[in-house]
Amino acid sequence: MKKYALIVAGGSGTRMKSPFPKQFIDVNGKPLLMHTFQAFMNFDSNFEFVLVLPEGEIDTWKKLCENHSFSMKHLVVKGGKTRFQSVKNGLKQINEEGIVFIHDGVRPLVSAQTIANCFQTALRKGNALPVIAPSESVREVFNGQNKAVDRNRFFLVQTPQTFRIQLIQDAYNQEYLPEFTDDASVLENTGKKIYLVEGNRENIKITYPEDLKLASLLLY
Amino acid sequence: MKKYALIVAGGSGTRMKSPFPKQFIDVNGKPLLMHTFQAFMNFDSNFEFVLVLPEGEIDTWKKLCENHSFSMKHLVVKGGKTRFQSVKNGLKQINEEGIVFIHDGVRPLVSAQTIANCFQTALRKGNALPVIAPSESVREVFNGQNKAVDRNRFFLVQTPQTFRIQLIQDAYNQEYLPEFTDDASVLENTGKKIYLVEGNRENIKITYPEDLKLASLLLY
Numbered sequence: 001m002k003k004y005a006l007i008v009a010g011g012s013g014t015r016m017k018s019p020f021p022k023q024f025i026d027v028n029g030k031p032l033l034m035h036t037f038q039a040f041m042n043f044d045s046n047f048e049f050v051l052v053l054p055e056g057e058i059d060t061w062k063k064l065c066e067n068h069s070f071s072m073k074h075l076v077v078k079g080g081k082t083r084f085q086s087v088k089n090g091l092k093q094i095n096e097e098g099i100v101f102i103h104d105g106v107r108p109l110v111s112a113q114t115i116a117n118c119f120q121t122a123l124r125k126g127n128a129l130p131v132i133a134p135s136e137s138v139r140e141v142f143n144g145q146n147k148a149v150d151r152n153r154f155f156l157v158q159t160p161q162t163f164r165i166q167l168i169q170d171a172y173n174q175e176y177l178p179e180f181t182d183d184a185s186v187l188e189n190t191g192k193k194i195y196l197v198e199g200n201r202e203n204i205k206i207t208y209p210e211d212l213k214l215a216s217l218l219l220y
Numbered sequence: 221m222k223k224y225a226l227i228v229a230g231g232s233g234t235r236m237k238s239p240f241p242k243q244f245i246d247v248n249g250k251p252l253l254m255h256t257f258q259a260f261m262n263f264d265s266n267f268e269f270v271l272v273l274p275e276g277e278i279d280t281w282k283k284l285c286e287n288h289s290f291s292m293k294h295l296v297v298k299g300g301k302t303r304f305q306s307v308k309n310g311l312k313q314i315n316e317e318g319i320v321f322i323h324d325g326v327r328p329l330v331s332a333q334t335i336a337n338c339f340q341t342a343l344r345k346g347n348a349l350p351v352i353a354p355s356e357s358v359r360e361v362f363n364g365q366n367k368a369v370d371r372n373r374f375f376l377v378q379t380p381q382t383f384r385i386q387l388i389q390d391a392y393n394q395e396y397l398p399e400f401t402d403d404a405s406v407l408e409n410t411g412k413k414i415y416l417v418e419g420n421r422e423n424i425k426i427t428y429p430e431d432l433k434l435a436s437l438l439l440y
Contacts, residue, residue, distance in 0.1 A: 129359070135425060135427060136425070137377035137401050137402045137405070138374055138376060138377065139349070139351060139374070139375045139414075140373055140374055140375075141373055141374070141416075142373065146375070146414060146416060147408065148404065148408060149374075150399075151401065153360055154358055154359070154361070154369075155358070155361065156354055156356040157357035157359055179368070181368060182357045184357075185357075185368040193365070194359075196361075196366060201430065205356070208421055210421065210422050210434065210438065213438075214430065214433065217433045218433075
């Protein structure tokens with residue numbers, strides 16, 4: 001059973017107050033994105049990697065790989081205008097059966113346990129979505145009002161969103177809808193049930209300078 | 221206009237894997253809880269402090285205050301069996317008009333800006349609740365199913381939950397209901413509209429060892 005990590009890295013550095021795209025920011029001596037590759041290798045050294053990058057960043061990435069003697073084999077694919085199109089471009093490059101883990105490039109703190117949870121459930125059920133319970137109370141806003149809601153009803157969604165390859169390729173043949181906020185919502189729109197598994201709390205999307213400080217403490 | 225910080229510290233150290241209650245854990249040379257006091261002093265050095273602690277921890281706290289020559293004047297109040305009862309005990313000690321900021325003892329990273337946002341809105345509207353938008357997709361669970369929901373409809377709630385004193389004292393005279401997950405939900409049940417203001421993303425409730433690492437980077 002082949003395992004593909006489809007890593008999507010399309011972010012800018014705006015909220016990070018960085019001049020570089022945030023996936024290229026140096027953390028403890030190497031670009032954030034390389035730590036993300038390593039997280040998958042920590043689970044299984046036989047991962048196949050597909051990396052989706054904006055066209056304008058591909059040369060920079062290749063130079064970074066040279067400078068850091070980055071040896072993990074991977075296919076680089078040009079991103080699209082939207083995340084939907086970027087993932088679709090990446091999925092098109094996969095021609096074998098197996099499981100694909102679609103993952104944010106700036107989530108280097110995903111644990112081997114989270115990846116294992118996703119893998120086991122996707123194998124049995126066809127898909128797996130890592131989530132965590134919010135540690136805060138939750139409020140819902142509607143018509144200019146807001147009200148407390150039962151936080152036990154809600155989960156925060158992480159990646160890797162994990163699928164049997166054929167299943168998610170078929171789902172991405174749909175026309176794009178604005179409700180497609182992530183890969184699970186694309187599959188869900190075909191009528192499939194989504195299976196939740198436990199994520200890990202540190203598996204944050206590195207977005208703000210504080211996140212980067214935490215990452216530099218936890219990565220090496 | 222008097223300003224009261226009612227600080228509620230009833231947590232254990234279980235999820236922190238600490239033998240101490242987490243509010244007493246040392247961060248950069250002083251107990252977490254002292255950093256929380258400092259956050260309010262950074263906004264206004266005229267705050268009045270009411271600290272609610274479990275009965276069994278009051279002696280430890282007094283010793284810590286001595287050891288650290290902690291000089292911020294504060295009233296210590298015995299907590300109740302539930303957070304609701306603890307806050308109620310604290311509110312009973314306030315006999316003046318003004319604004320009360322009800323705050324988790326283990327949120328030392330609240331910014332002066334968040335406190336200012338709360339203060340200004342509570343002055344004008346009677347209450348203010350600091351919130352942040354989730355940075356993740358959100359899923360709702362119901363009847364064993366789950367579905368993607370529009371994350372723009374949801375906010376994660378922080379503290380200090382801020383009120384005109386009389387208003388929240390009256391609300392806490394209600395009988396306890398299980399829906400009372402925070403102070404705003406207690407006021408809301410009396411029919412009052414709740415006003416949301418912007419919190420700050422670092423204002424996390426220190427719960428896990430990773431949170432403590434971040435706090436030690438951001439506090440001094």
